[in-house]
Amino acid sequence: MKKISRDRDIVSGNDDLELIFSIKNFPVFQGCVDQDYVDDLLSDLDFYISRGSGMVQLNPLLPLDVIYQGEHNPGSVGQVWHDHHQRFAEFIYKYNPNKVFEIGGSHGILSENYYDLNPNIDWTIIEPAPAPVIKLRAKLVRGFFNNSTIIDENTDMVVHSHVLEHMYNPQEFFNNLACLPDETVMCFSIPNLYDNLLDKHTNALSFEHTYLCGEEHVEYWLSQSSYQILEKIYHKQHSIFYAAIKTKDVRKLSMPNLYDRNKKLIDNFTAYYDKEISNINAFTMIGYSTLSDDLMYLKTNGNLGIGTTSPAYKLQVIGASGTAQIYASELDASYSRIGLSNSNRHWTITNYGTSFSPNGRFAIADETFA
Numbered sequence: 156m157k158k159i160s161r162d163r164d165i166v167s168g169n170d171d172l173e174l175i176f177s178i179k180n181f182p183v184f185q186g187c188v189d190q191d192y193v194d195d196l197l198s199d200l201d202f203y204i205s206r207g208s209g210m211v212q213l214n215p216l217l218p219l220d221v222i223y224q225g226e227h228n229p230g231s232v233g234q235v236w237h238d239h240h241q242r243f244a245e246f247i248y249k250y251n252p253n254k255v256f257e258i259g260g261s262h263g264i265l266s267e268n269y270y271d272l273n274p275n276i277d278w279t280i281i282e283p284a285p286a287p288v289i290k291l292r293a294k295l296v297r298g299f300f301n302n303s304t305i306i307d308e309n310t311d312m313v314v315h316s317h318v319l320e321h322m323y324n325p326q327e328f329f330n331n332l333a334c335l336p337d338e339t340v341m342c343f344s345i346p347n348l349y350d351n352l353l354d355k356h357t358n359a360l361s362f363e364h365t366y367l368c369g370e371e372h373v374e375y376w377l378s379q380s381s382y383q384i385l386e387k388i389y390h391k392q393h394s395i396f397y398a399a400i401k402t403k404d405v406r407k408l409s410m411p412n413l414y415d416r417n418k419k420l421i422d423n424f425t426a427y428y429d430k431e432i433s434n435i436n437a438f439t440m441i442g443y444s445t446l447s448d449d450l451m452y453l454k455t456n457g458n459l460g461i462g463t464t465s466p467a468y469k470l471q472v473i474g475a476s477g478t479a480q481i482y483a484s485e486l487d488a489s490y491s492r493i494g495l496s497n498s499n500r501h502w503t504i505t506n507y508g509t510s511f512s513p514n515g516r517f518a519i520a521d522e523t524f525a
Contacts, residue, residue, distance in 0.1 A: 156198075156216035156217065156218065157218065158198075158216065158217060158218075159215055159216040159217070160214065160215050160216075161212065161213070161214045161215060161216050161365075161489065162214055162215075163209055163266040163410045164203035164205035164207060164208055164212070165210055165212055165324060165325065165326065165366060166205065166207075166208040166326075166372055166375070166410060167205065167207050167208050169205065169338055171205050171206045171207050171311070172203035172204065172206075172212070172214065173203060173204055174201065174202075174203055174462040175202055175203060175204040175211060175418065175421050175422075176201075176251045176421060176425045177199065177200065177202070178199070178200040179199050180197040180198070180199065181197060181198060181199065181200040181362075182193070182195045182197060182199065182204055183196040183198055183217060183221065183222065183362050184196065184222075185358065185361055185362065185363050190339075190437075193247075195365060196221070198217060199364070200213070200361070200362065200396055201205040201213065201214060201215075201313070202214075202360060203419055203452065204414065204417060204421065205414070205416075206414055207410075207412060208284065208372070208411065208412055208413065208414070208503045209408055209413030209415070209416065209417040209418070209435050209447075210354035210367065210372060210413075210417075211360070211366060211367040211412070211417055211421060212365060212366040212367070213360070213362070213365040213366065214487075216323055216362075216365060216407075219299065219323075220232060220281070222362055222363060223283050223284050223422050225291060231326070232262075232264060232462060235393065235426070236262075236264075237396055238262050239316075239344070239390060239393060239481050240265045240268050240316075241268050242390055242396075243265060243268075243342075243390070243394075243396060244265060244268035244271075244272060244318060245342050246271070246342065246388065246396045246398070247269060247312070247314060248269065248273065249398075250274045250340050250342065250385075250398060251420065252276065252311050252340065253276070253277065253305065253311055253314045254268075254276075254277040254278075254279075254309050254310045254311055254312070255276060255278045255279070255300060255313075255314055255459055256279050256281070256306050256307070256310045256312070256313050256314070256317065257278065257279065257280045257281070257293070257313075257314040257316075258281055258300045258313065258314070258315040258318055258429075259281070259283075259297075259300070259315055259316070259317075259393040260280030260281070260282050260285075260293065260316075261285065261286065261287050261319035261371055262285075262287055262288055263285075263287045263291045263293055263295070264288060265290060265314070265316055266278045266280060266291070266292065266293040267291070267293075268409065271375060273314065275276060275498055277397060278292070278293040278294070278353070279293060279294040279295075279296065279307070280293050280294065280295050281296045281297075281298055281299075281300050281304065282295065282296070282297065283298060283299045285297060291362075295409075298502045300305065300312055300331070301326075301331065302327075304331070304332050305487055306335065308336075309403040310335070310339070311338075311339060311340065311342045312339065312341070312342060313332055313335065313340075313341045313342075313343075314341075314342050314343065315343045315344075316343065316344040316489070317344060317345065317375065317394070318343070318344060318345055319345050320345060320348065320363075320364045320365075320368035321364070321365070322365070323362055323365060325368070325372075325376055326376050326379065326380075329376045329377060329379070329380035329382070331378055331386065332380065332382075333380040333381050333402075336399050336401065337399055337402055337403060338387070338401065338402070339400070340398060340399070340400050340401075341382060341397075341399045341400075341401070342396070342397065342398050342490055343396075343435070344390070344394045344395065344396050344397075344402050345368050345394065345395050345396050346359075346364075346368070346393070346394055346395075347389070347392055347393060347394060347395055347399070348360075348364070348367055348369060349367070349369050349370075349420070350392045350425050352420050352421070353420070354392070355424060355427050356427070357428075362395050368389065368415060369417075370387075370395060371413060372411065373397075374408060375407075375408045375411060377397075377399055377407075378405055378406065378407050379407065379408075381398065381402060381403060381405050382399040382401055382402075382405060383399060383400050383402050383404070383405040383406075384397060384398070385398040385399060385400055385509075387399040409457070422486045434461070434525075438471055443461045452464055452465075452466065453478070454466060457469065458470075458471070460472075460473070461470070461473070462474060462475070462480075463476070467482070467484075468483055468484040468494075469483050469484060469485065470482060471483075476497075476498075478496075478498040479493075479497040479498070479499055480494070480495070480497075481493070481494065482494045489506075489507075489508025490504075490505075490506070490507060490508050491506050491508070492504065493505075493506070499523075500523045501521070501522050501523045502519070502520070502521055503518075503519070503520050503522050504518075504519050505517070505518045
């Protein structure tokens with residue numbers, strides 16, 4: 156597999172990248188598979204940050220045909236995505252397009268939602284790995300969008316939903332759309348990756364989401380490609396919807412530098428998972444281990460204690476008072492006991508099995524003074 160070098164900042168083009176985090180042998184495909192994990196394709200996941208713009212980006216990249224070998228969710232989505240597509244279709248409807256060109260339409264559910272609002276719409280989708288819903292009403296073209304893609308001259312709106320964060324060169328992507336006539340409207344949705352990283356979502360950055368697609372840099376790229384923002388709304392903490400229009404009168408924005416903010420964001424994100432991994436590894440070690448700030452202990456003899464550092468039974472749970480407890484123990488293969496005690500009484504439930512006569516005796520007893 157031949158990897159693709161992207162060793163310059165995708166915002167400024169400068170050679171000013173520094174490594175910010177790296178994960179070795181990370182699974183490439185971001186979806187569900189039916190194969191054994193030993194057959195997964197793995198590659199190092201190395202993200203860098205630009206000192207000049209603060210852009211966080213993957214380098215090197217993997218070939219597109221390796222990344223997009225199949226669709227994640229063929230023809231079906233959960234409630235979160237159902238709500239997103241419905242709200243985004245309603246957002247598009249406000250601009251009353253006649254002919255839509257959608258980039259990366261995947262299963263076509265967004266177009267179907269729009270057809271329910273306007274059955275007369277002329278909608279075309281270009282998608283490299285289509286998995287269309289049954290009876291898709293939109294026209295479907297298989298392929299990647301690039302500078303050789305032909306868009307019908309009568310198209311008055313371009314749409315893309317959660318596509319921009321997948322682009323290897325987002326400025327080039329916008330430049331390819333800058334050739335459209337003035338007054339062409341572009342409606343698009345991007346994930347709120349900044350909030351995703353704040354909330355510690357592990358899929359925010361990956362082999363598919365190869366850069367931190369944030370609002371400030373997106374709006375800078377739009378202005379450089381002669382698109383003026385008409386509207387921006389937030390869909391919950393999930394997505395950001397944009398409507399922009401192609402115009403010669405757009406005000407060019409200065410390149411933002413978000414180095415300090417983004418470095419802090421990524422450092423906090425990686426530190427959180429370093430701690431989580433350390434806790435998990437500590438708990439699963441053979442021998443004395445702890446989890447969640449010393450609330451649980453697993454001893455070398457197999458005894459597990461919650462609320463105690465020295466469990467005397469296979470399972471011993473001691474309350475905050477230090478006197479109320481529940482425990483489970485065994486004497487041999489046929490004898491087992493559960494105990495419940497507090498500062499006043501000590502009750503036991505015992506299955507004596509064959510260890511004591513008469514065999515098979517079951518007892519509930521008050522052993523407070525035993």
